Amino acid sequence: MKCSFAIVVCVLMLMAPVTGMAQPGTDEQLAAQYFQQGDFAKAILYYEKLHRKTPNTYYYEQLLKSYQGLGDLEAAEKLVKDQLRRSNGEPRYLIDLGGVYKAAGEPEKAGKEYDKALKQIGGDQNMVRTVANAFQQANELDRALEAYERGARSLPAGQSFAYEIASLYGAKGDMPRMVSAYMDLLAVNEGYIQAVQNALSRTIDFEVSDERSEVLRTELLRRIQRDPQRTIYPELLIWMYIQQKDMNAAFVQSKALDKRFDEGGARLMDLAQIALANNDHAIAYKCYDHVLSLGRNDANYLLARIGAVRTRYDQLTDMAEPPTADLQELDQRAANTITELGLSAQTIELLRDRAHLKAYYLNDPAGAVALLEEGIALPTIDPKTKAQLKLDLGDVHLLAGDMWDASLLYSQVDLDFKYDMLGHEARLRNAKVSFYAGDFLWAQGQLQVLKSSTSKLIANDAMELSLRITDNLGLDSNSVPLSYFARAELLRYQHRYDESLAVLDSLNEAFPGHALGDDILYERYRIAYARHQYEAAAGHLMKLLELYPFDILVDNALLDLGRLYEERLNDPEKAMKTYERLLFEQTGSIFVPEARTRYRRLRGDDLDGPPEPAAPATHP
Numbered sequence: 258m259k260c261s262f263a264i265v266v267c268v269l270m271l272m273a274p275v276t277g278m279a280q281p282g283t284d285e286q287l288a289a290q291y292f293q294q295g296d297f298a299k300a301i302l303y304y305e306k307l308h309r310k311t312p313n314t315y316y317y318e319q320l321l322k323s324y325q326g327l328g329d330l331e332a333a334e335k336l337v338k339d340q341l342r343r344s345n346g347e348p349r350y351l352i353d354l355g356g357v358y359k360a361a362g363e364p365e366k367a368g369k370e371y372d373k374a375l376k377q378i379g380g381d382q383n384m385v386r387t388v389a390n391a392f393q394q395a396n397e398l399d400r401a402l403e404a405y406e407r408g409a410r411s412l413p414a415g416q417s418f419a420y421e422i423a424s425l426y427g428a429k430g431d432m433p434r435m436v437s438a439y440m441d442l443l444a445v446n447e448g449y450i451q452a453v454q455n456a457l458s459r460t461i462d463f464e465v466s467d468e469r470s471e472v473l474r475t476e477l478l479r480r481i482q483r484d485p486q487r488t489i490y491p492e493l494l495i496w497m498y499i500q501q502k503d504m505n506a507a508f509v510q511s512k513a514l515d516k517r518f519d520e521g522g523a524r525l526m527d528l529a530q531i532a533l534a535n536n537d538h539a540i541a542y543k544c545y546d547h548v549l550s551l552g553r554n555d556a557n558y559l560l561a562r563i564g565a566v567r568t569r570y571d572q573l574t575d576m577a578e579p580p581t582a583d584l585q586e587l588d589q590r591a592a593n594t595i596t597e598l599g600l601s602a603q604t605i606e607l608l609r610d611r612a613h614l615k616a617y618y619l620n621d622p623a624g625a626v627a628l629l630e631e632g633i634a635l636p637t638i639d640p641k642t643k644a645q646l647k648l649d650l651g652d653v654h655l656l657a658g659d660m661w662d663a664s665l666l667y668s669q670v671d672l673d674f675k676y677d678m679l680g681h682e683a684r685l686r687n688a689k690v691s692f693y694a695g696d697f698l699w700a701q702g703q704l705q706v707l708k709s710s711t712s713k714l715i716a717n718d719a720m721e722l723s724l725r726i727t728d729n730l731g732l733d734s735n736s737v738p739l740s741y742f743a744r745a746e747l748l749r750y751q752h753r754y755d756e757s758l759a760v761l762d763s764l765n766e767a768f769p770g771h772a773l774g775d776d777i778l779y780e781r782y783r784i785a786y787a788r789h790q791y792e793a794a795a796g797h798l799m800k801l802l803e804l805y806p807f808d809i810l811v812d813n814a815l816l817d818l819g820r821l822y823e824e825r826l827n828d829p830e831k832a833m834k835t836y837e838r839l840l841f842e843q844t845g846s847i848f849v850p851e852a853r854t855r856y857r858r859l860r861g862d863d864l865d866g867p868p869e870p871a872a873p874a875t876h877p
Contacts, residue, residue: 276809291317297326314344321353325360334355348374348384371400380411389421398429398822417445420452427460432472435460440480440490449487455497473497481730488518495528504532504540522548522557529564538572559598560847563607570610574618577789586620602634605642608632609649617752624655626650644670644679648686655690656751664690681710685719693747695740699727713847724809729773735874738768739758745780754784775805779814784816791825812846815839823855833859 288303300323308316324333337354344350355370371392377386382453392401402425405418412418423438440452459470474497480490490495491514498507507525507528515524529544545565569587573579591611598604608628618627619657629650633643651666667687674680684703691700700722707719729739741764748757761777778801785794798818817839822832836856840849 260772288319292323297323301327301329310352325357330357330361334361346377348377348388349391352397353379353397356395371397375400375403375407378407380408382408382412385418386409389418393425393428394477395720398425401425406694417442418451419445424456432460432469432759433476436473436476440476443489443493444484444487450493452491453493457497458500460772463497464502466501470501470733471498472524484518485836488514499531502535504528504535504537507531508540508543511544517537521553521555522551522561526560526564528595533568533571538568541568542572559603562594562598563604566594566607567610570614574614579618581619584614588614588619600632602638602642605635605638605646608760609646612649613652613698616653616656622653625653640673641677641679644674644683648679648683651686655693655747658751660694678710678712678715681707681712681715685715688719688722692722692726693743695743697730697736697738697739701726717847721809721813725773725776729771729776738764738771738773741767742776742780749780749784749787752787754788757784775808777803777812778804779810782817786821791821795821797824806825812839812843812848816846816848816852819852819855823859829859838851 281599284303284307288300288307289299291303297421303319304316304320304323308320317336321333321336324330324336334354334357337350337357341347341350341354351370355367355374358364358370359367370746374388374391378388385404389401389404389408392398394402405422407426409418409422419438419442423435423442426432426435427440439456442449443453457473461473463470474494477490477497480487481494484490491510492524495510498504498510505618508525511524511528514520515522524543525548529541532538532541532544542565545561545568547563548561551558560745566587567598569590573587574581588611591607591614595604595607595611600608604621609632612625612628614631615628631647632638632646633650638646641642647670648667651663651670654660654663654666664687667683667690670683671731672679674683685707688700688703688707691697691703704719704723705727708716708723710716710719729742730736733859741760745757745760745764748754748760758781761780764771764773764777782794782797782801785791785797795818798814798821801814802818803806805811815835819832819835819839822828822835833856836852836859839846839852840856843849846852
C-alpha cells in the first residue's frame, strides 16, 4: 500500500512540471486565435486574465479593440481610464478615450479629450510623433496635422515635421498641400530627395497626365522662380519629366541648368545615359551634340564625341532600312573621331562599330576586315579585347562566305581562352561554322563539351543545336533536309533574306511534314524580326506554339513573343499573358528569371533598382 502510494506521488511529481510547462503562452495563443476569428467575447475572457496578470501595452490594446469590436463601450471606457491612471495621464490614452466617446456618439466629449492631448504636446519630438500617430490610427487626420504643427513651433532651426505633414496631406488627398510640404522639407534638408521621390511615385501616376502631376509641375516652377539659386527644385523637375518619359522637356531643363551653373555638360552626359536606357536615341544624340557645342577640351568632350557616334550608330541600325547616305555619313564621322582621338582602348569600340557598319550595312566586308586587323595589331589593347576583335573578324569572314578563315580565327580564341566565356563562345561559333558547312558530326562533337558551359546561354544554345542535329539526321543518316536548313540559316546570317526564305520554301516542298517544321517557323520569325515586320514575326511564333507545344523551342518562342508584344507591338496585356505562360508552363527554362522581372515590371511592382539587362533568347 505504501509502495503504491509512493508510486502515485512520483507520477504526480513527474506530471506536474509537464503541466506547468504547457501553461505559459496557451492563454495568449487562444486569445489571439479568437481575436483573429472575430470572436471578441471569448478573446476578452483571455485578454482580461492576461492584462490583470501582466498589464502591458499590448494586452491593453488588444483588450480595448475586443471591447470595441463587441460594442461594450462602457467596459472600454473603464479600461482606458484605468490605463490613464496607470500612465499618469499619457496623452495617447486621452486619444483612446476620445475614440470611445466618438464611437458612443458623443463628439463633444471626444473633442475635449483630443484637445487635452494636444495641449500636453511640448518640445519633445517623440511625444509629438506619439500623439500624431495615435490621432492617425484613430483616423483623426486633421488632429494629427495639428499635433505636428504645434510640435513644429518648438523645434530648433533646421528641423521640421514636413515629411510627416506631407504624408498626412497625401492620405487626405490634398495634393497641393502635400507637394508644398515636400518642397518645404527639401528646403530644410536636400538629403530627403530620394524619400520625396519615392513618396511622389507612390502618389502620382506619371504615365498619366492629370491634375496631380500638374500640381507638382506648377509648384516646382513656382519654387524655381522664387529661389533660382537652389538646384534641388529644377533637378526634381527634370526627374519628373523623366518619369513622364518627356525626355525633350528634361533635355531643355537640363541644358538650362547646366548653363546656369556652368557644369561643363556633366548634367547632359547623365541625361544621355538615361535617354539611351529608354531607347531614346534622338535625345541622347542631342545631349552629346550640346556638350560638343560647348567646345571644351576635357573628359566630357571626349566621351561626348564617342557617345554621339555610337548613339547615331544605334539609331540607324535600329531602322529596318537605314538610308545609305546616312550610313556613309556616320562611317565618315566615326573615321574622323578615331583619327582625332587616336586608336586606343577608349575608341576601340568605335572601330568595332565602324567595322560592323561596313560589313553588314555598306556591303564592304574588305573594309571591315582591314579595320579589325588594324585593331588586332594595336599593341596597347588587352588580350580579351583582341580576342573579341578576332571573333568580330571571324564573323565578317563568315558573312563573306570565307568559312575556313572564320573557323581559323574562332579556333585561335578557343585555344587562348579555353576555360573562359570567350573561349566557349568561340567554340560555339566554330560549331555553327561546321553546321553551316554540313559537317554535322564534327559540330556535334564540339557541342557536347559546351553543354556543360558555366554560361547558361551558351549551354542552352549548344543543347538546342545539338538536339536539332540529333533529331533531324534520321535513322538512315539522311542529312539532306538538315543541309537545306543549315544553308537557309547561313543565308539569313548573311542578310540574304529572300534567298534564305526560298531555301526554306524548297525544304517544305521537298520534305513536307518533316521534324524541322518548328525550326523553320523559328527561322522565319528571325527573318521577319530582322526586317522589322513585327506582326509577321509574332504570327510565326504563335504558329510554332500552336503546332509544336512540346518542342524545345517553346520557351524561346514564349519569351520572344512576350518581348515583341512589350517592346515592338505596344500590347502590355498580351505581353503579361505570354510571360505568365512561360512562368507556369516552362518552369525549368533559363528564361524564367527574365520573364518574371518583365512580368512584374509590367504589373507595376516596385522593383529594387532598374531591371538587369535582358539576356536575349535569340539573336535575330
